[in-house]
Amino acid sequence: MGLDIRYPIGLMFSLIGILVTVYGLVTGSNKALYERSLGININFIWGIVLLIFGAWMLFMAIRAKKQG
Amino acid sequence: MQIQLQWIDYTILLLYTGFVIGIGFALARYMKSSSDFLTSGRSIPTWVTGLAFISANLGALELVGMAASGAKYGIATSHFYWVGAIPAMVFLAVFMMPFYYGSKARSVPEYLKMRFDERVRALNSIAFAVMTLFASGISMNALAKLMNQLLGWDYNLALWVCSIVVLLYVLKGGLTSAIYTEVLQFFMIVLGFAPVVYLGLKDVGGWDAMNATLQGVAVNPAALNLAEPGITYGANAWTSAWGPLLGGPTANPMGVDWFAMIFGLGFVLSFGYWCTNFLVVQRAMAAKNMTAARNTPLVAAVPKMIFPILVIVPGMIAVALTANPGKNYRIPPPVVAEAAYVHAVAVVKSAQPADPAAAVKAVGAALGKKVNGDKVTALVAAQAAAPMPDAQIKEGLYNSIAEYDYDGVILSLVKKYCPPGLLGLALTALLASFMSGMAGNVTAFNTVFTYDLYQAYFAKDKSDAHYMTMGRVITVVGILLSIGCAYFASMYNNAMDIIQLVFGFVNAPLFATFLLGMFWKRTTGTGAFLGLFGGIGTSAMFHALTIASGNAPGVKGGYLGVAHSFPSEMAQNFWLAAFAFIACFVLTAGISLATARTKTDDELKGLVYSLTPKIKDTDQAWYQRPAVIGSVLLVCCVILNILFW
Numbered sequence: 001m002g003l004d005i006r007y008p009i010g011l012m013f014s015l016i017g018i019l020v021t022v023y024g025l026v027t028g029s030n031k032a033l034y035e036r037s038l039g040i041n042i043n044f045i046w047g048i049v050l051l052i053f054g055a056w057m058l059f060m061a062i063r064a065k066k067q068g
Numbered sequence: 069m070q071i072q073l074q075w076i077d078y079t080i081l082l083l084y085t086g087f088v089i090g091i092g093f094a095l096a097r098y099m100k101s102s103s104d105f106l107t108s109g110r111s112i113p114t115w116v117t118g119l120a121f122i123s124a125n126l127g128a129l130e131l132v133g134m135a136a137s138g139a140k141y142g143i144a145t146s147h148f149y150w151v152g153a154i155p156a157m158v159f160l161a162v163f164m165m166p167f168y169y170g171s172k173a174r175s176v177p178e179y180l181k182m183r184f185d186e187r188v189r190a191l192n193s194i195a196f197a198v199m200t201l202f203a204s205g206i207s208m209n210a211l212a213k214l215m216n217q218l219l220g221w222d223y224n225l226a227l228w229v230c231s232i233v234v235l236l237y238v239l240k241g242g243l244t245s246a247i248y249t250e251v252l253q254f255f256m257i258v259l260g261f262a263p264v265v266y267l268g269l270k271d272v273g274g275w276d277a278m279n280a281t282l283q284g285v286a287v288n289p290a291a292l293n294l295a296e297p298g299i300t301y302g303a304n305a306w307t308s309a310w311g312p313l314l315g316g317p318t319a320n321p322m323g324v325d326w327f328a329m330i331f332g333l334g335f336v337l338s339f340g341y342w343c344t345n346f347l348v349v350q351r352a353m354a355a356k357n358m359t360a361a362r363n364t365p366l367v368a369a370v371p372k373m374i375f376p377i378l379v380i381v382p383g384m385i386a387v388a389l390t391a392n393p394g395k396n397y398r399i400p401p402p403v404v405a406e407a408a409y410v411h412a413v414a415v416v417k418s419a420q421p422a423d424p425a426a427a428v429k430a431v432g433a434a435l436g437k438k439v440n441g442d443k444v445t446a447l448v449a450a451q452a453a454a455p456m457p458d459a460q461i462k463e464g465l466y467n468s469i470a471e472y473d474y475d476g477v478i479l480s481l482v483k484k485y486c487p488p489g490l491l492g493l494a495l496t497a498l499l500a501s502f503m504s505g506m507a508g509n510v511t512a513f514n515t516v517f518t519y520d521l522y523q524a525y526f527a528k529d530k531s532d533a534h535y536m537t538m539g540r541v542i543t544v545v546g547i548l549l550s551i552g553c554a555y556f557a558s559m560y561n562n563a564m565d566i567i568q569l570v571f572g573f574v575n576a577p578l579f580a581t582f583l584l585g586m587f588w589k590r591t592t593g594t595g596a597f598l599g600l601f602g603g604i605g606t607s608a609m610f611h612a613l614t615i616a617s618g619n620a621p622g623v624k625g626g627y628l629g630v631a632h633s634f635p636s637e638m639a640q641n642f643w644l645a646a647f648a649f650i651a652c653f654v655l656t657a658g659i660s661l662a663t664a665r666t667k668t669d670d671e672l673k674g675l676v677y678s679l680t681p682k683i684k685d686t687d688q689a690w691y692q693r694p695a696v697i698g699s700v701l702l703v704c705c706v707i708l709n710i711l712f713w
Contacts, residue, residue, distance in 0.1 A: 002098040003091070005116060005248045009255060012087045016080055016493070023076050023489045033487050037267055043489040046263050050493075053259065 004064065010057030017051030020044075071218055071483055077492025084256065084496045085233055088503070091252070092237025092245040102535035105242035106515045107174050108354035112244065116251055117360065118367025121351040123250035126257060127207050127505025130379060131498065132214075135481075136474035138383020139399060140294075141321045142282060142306030143712050144313065145383070146376045151334040154369050154705045156342035158698035161365040164343050165352055166683055167586055169361040170674050174353075176346040177520040183585045183675045185593035185666065186524070191600060193520035195574045196346060197513055201546065204509035205553020211502040212554065217403060218479060219495075227554055230499065234506050235547045239540060243354060243515070246507040250351075253500035254371075260497025261378055261478075267485040268385035271395065281388040282306040292390055293440070293470045295321065306384065309712040323616075323636025332642025336649040340579035347512045358683070362694040369701050373708065379478075386477045397484060400476035401437065401469035408435050413461045421445075421452045435469060443468035506550065514542040569611070569623065576645040577603020577652030584656050589669065589676045592660045599656025606651035607644055616640045 024044030027033050034041055073081075099105045112120075137145040173179035177196065181189035208227055215226035237245045272278045286305035289295035305312045305320055312320035313329060342348060342365070352364035389397040412434035419427035424445040431448075432439045447464040450456065456464075482494045518539045527534070581600055584591040615626030616637040625640060634640040673679050690696060 003094050003248070005091075005251055008087050008091055008094075008248075009252050012083060012252065013255065013259070016083060019076065019079060019083075020489045020493070027487075027489075037485055037487055037490070038270055040267070042263055042267065043487060046259075046490060046493070050259060053255070 004061045006057045006061035006064070010054045010059075010061060013050050013054030014058065015054070017047050017049070017054050019047070021047030021051060023047070071491065071495075073219060073492065073495070074488035076489050077495065080489075080492035081496050081499070084500065088249045088252065089233060089236050091248050092240035095241030095245045095248065098244070099240075099242055099536075102518070102532050102539055103174075104244070105536050105539045106511075106518060107350075108242070108244045108247060110354060111356050112247060112354050112360075113356060114360040114363045114367055116247060117351050117355045117364040119254045119371070120247040120250040121348055121364050121368040122371050123254040123257075123504045124348055124351055124508035126254065126501050127508070130375075131257070131261070131501045132210070132475050132478055134376075134379040135383040135386075135478040138380035139386050139472075139474050139477050140383070142286075142384055142387075143309050143376075143380065144320060144322055145380045146309055146708075146712065147313075147329055147333060149372060149376055150309075150705050150708050151329065152338040153342060153372050154701060155334065156338040157365040157369045157372065158701055159339060160343045160349070160352075161362050161369075161694050162698045163677070164582075164586065165362045165365070166358065166680065167675055167677075168349060168353055169355070169358055170680070174519050175516050176344060176349055177516055179675070180581075180585070180596075181520075181524075183667075183672070184591075184596045187597045188581070188593060188600070189520060189524070191597065192578075193516050197516050197521065199574070200347065200509040200513045200516075201549045202553050202557075204506050204513075204546075204550035205555075206557050207502055207505045207509075208550060209554040209557040211499070213558070214479070214498070223558070227551060230503060231506070231547050231551050234503050234510065235544065238507055238510055238547075239543050242539070242543075243350070243511045246511040247351060247354060249507065250504045253504040256493075256500040257497045258371075258378065260493045260495075260500075261382075263490055264478075264481050264485055264494060265378060265381055265385075268382060268389075268481055271485070272385055272388045272392070278384060278388045279307045281391050282384060285387055285391050289321070292387070293438075293472065294387070306387065309709060311713060317635040317639055322638055323634070324639045324642060328639055328642035328646065332644075332646045336576065336579060336645040337642070339583075340575055340645070340649075344578050344582050346516060347508050350512050350515065359688065359694075362683075363697070366694060366697045366701060373701070373704060382481050383474075383477050386481060397480070398467060399472045399474065400480045401466065402471055402473045404435055404437065404469070409462050409465060412465050413458050416444075416448055416451050416461050416465070417455075419448045419451075421449045424448065431465070431468070435465065438470045440468045440470045510543060510546045510550065513546045514539050517542045517546070572641070572644070573604050573607035573611070573648070576607045576648035580649050580652035580656060584653065584660070585676070587677045588657075588660075589672055589678055590660055590665065591656060592663045592665055593667075594663045595656045595658075595660030598659050599652045602655035603648045603652025607648040610644045610647045611640075614640055614644075 020043050024041050024047050028041050028044060031039075101109070103109050134145060134148070168176070168179055171179055171182055173182055177189045177193035180192050208231060211230060212223045212227035215221040216223045237249055241248070269275060269278065272281065283303040283306075285292055285294065286301045286303050288300060290297045290299060301321065302312055302315065302319060313322070313324065313326050317323045317325050352361050355361040355364050386399050389395045390399050412431055415430045415434045419430060421427070424441070427448045428439060428441045428444045431444045443464070447461065447468060451461060479498070482491065486494050518535055522538055522542070523535060577600060580603060581596050585596060611625045612628040613626070613631040614634060615621060615624060615630050616634045616639070619625065619637070621627050621630065624637065634643065669679055
């Protein structure tokens with residue numbers, strides 16, 4: 001019905017992905033912050049995952065639109 | 069157990085809220101008729117309705133409740149998926165959707181009216197409408213309580229803000245908006261909780277190490293307060309799905325036998341929920357064509373099959389962590405008032421190490437909970453040897469409580485593993501699960517109320533615009549009534565237990581009515597109506613004459629006498645469903661044979677299996693046909709059961 005839901009999903013996860021990745025990059029040197037995630041900079045890693053997922057959703061939506 | 073959120077967590081929360089409201093507003097201009105608003109105009113693609121189908125079921129019960137069950141029962145909780153969901157979803161797709169969708173009914177109660185008569189529709193629609201409101205209220209009460217305990221948010225603020233967000237997007241975009249946001253919420257839930265499961269598994273040393281720990285727990289569960297003293301299970305009680313079950317009710321933490329599991333849960337309760345509950349069936353009925361409608365439950369079955377990883381494994385991780393003192397984790401105890409802690413700290417300070425029994429008793433009384441005697445004795449001795457600050461004593465008391473709030477498992481893991489950023493994502497996922505549950509209930513309620521109650525009994529021949537306006541008004545009313553039910557649930561816990569019990573009585577026999585209605589043309593409206601009442605009466609009588617061991621006669625059953633005692637409440641519920649189904653089935657069939665048919669074969673075309681032309685599916689490749697996909701899903705389900713046998 002009118003709206004392709006992949007646009008808002010892709011856009012939202014891309015934005016959250018960028019936000020979390022950048023936050024992970026900026027805070028990466030803060031060892032204390034990542035003690036609870038077993039020393040892994042989980043924000044950076046998971047931010048990338050969210051970004052890839054969001055971009056893939058947007059790609060699918062754009063491709064579907066081009067194919068009509 | 070309060071959590072401090074950072075700016076990044078609030079930003080993620082606000083981004084999500086902005087997007088779900090935005091979707092509602094973006095869809096508003098497409099809402100041109102009552103059909104658009106209440107049934108999505110039957111226009112939605114399969115993958116969207118499929119994910120919405122599963123997301124509408126992904127409310128608080130799933131995330132919080134299944135993690136709790138994972139801790140209490142281990143991998144056997146997967147029976148709620150691989151026995152209690154997938155077969156029913158395949159049955160719905162292959163056999164029942166052709167009738168729901170092909171009959172052009174706008175709701176499940178409307179199908180009942182077409183198949184039987186107004187009496188059956190009225191009974192089902194009134195019960196369903198009231199039930200969805202209470203379900204929505206219970207869920208929102210749980211959310212507001214969680215936000216209050218976890219983030220320190222005001223209960224009223226949390227309840228109203230979340231409800232208004234749901235109201236905004238449902239009011240603007242109707243069912244389509246609810247379905248679209250459910251898809252977004254599905255991805256949010258998966259992506260929000262997956263890292264918690266990964267980190268938890270890594271922390272316990274991986275899957276094999278976790279199983280090894282759980283095998284140690286199973287042979288002496290009382291040591292971790294997971295069972296009453298003296299109870300022991302086989303080593304595989306937490307790590308095998310079927311082995312402990314085949315050993316009988318006393319050999320597994322669920323206290324259930326294999327027949328009750330397969331017939332009570334796997335057939336009666338499961339088919340009764342997935343095949344007749346309008347909340348989930350509505351998603352499939354919104355699909356753009358018959359093929360999409362039939363494929364909807366099949367698309368949903370794929371994530372449903374692998375969801376135990378996301379929702380059950382955290383509970384198992386929590387038990388493994390609790391069993392390992394070096395991990396500095398315990399399954400959270402029930403919430404204890406601050407005043408009780410202050411009192412207990414004073415008791416510890418004044419206790420005599422020479423009389424540990426008296427100290428343990430006094431601390432237990434102060435906290436109002438069962439406590440671990442050894443831990444309290446050690447705490448009192450340590451305090452006497454070198455006085456500790458109050459905060460340290462309080463932490464010692466927290467760790468000495470020998471009771472668990474299993475519903476706190478998933479959040480305690482989020483708190484343990486998530487730094488700011490990921491924390492915001494996980495909490496947003498939790499919020500999304502509550503919102504999708506509430507939106508699902510409200511959209512199902514407004515469709516049933518508008519079409520099956522208002523249009524059927526109060527305003528038959530009004531214009532479409534009138535029903536569209538009514539749908540919007542009922543959406544607002546539904547949200548307000550849900551909020552009222554949430555307050556009711558927060559104030560009258562026992563009353564809610566009774567209400568849920570009554571709903572259980574109403575739901576247990578329902579599938580028998582549908583089964584006979586769809587597959588036996590001789591079933592009459594009178595047979596269905598009286599059979600349903602007979603099933604409900606059987607449920608009530610069964611409950612009144614049975615009890616689960618450890619319960620006192622009353623709300624939990626046995627109030628007319630105890631004819632049989634079950635090892636657990638779960639076993640009692642499964643057997644109750646089985647008896648109600650059989651009673652309803654036999655009564656409906658018997659009364660139908662004794663009463664005259666009121667519908668001709670022509671009138672039942674498209675509503676009954678034997679009178680409906682079979683769908684050939686010849687326009688689809690063989691591997692795309694629902695029967696083939698359904699068969700593959702069932703085979704996968706069997707393989708999973710064997711893998712975790």
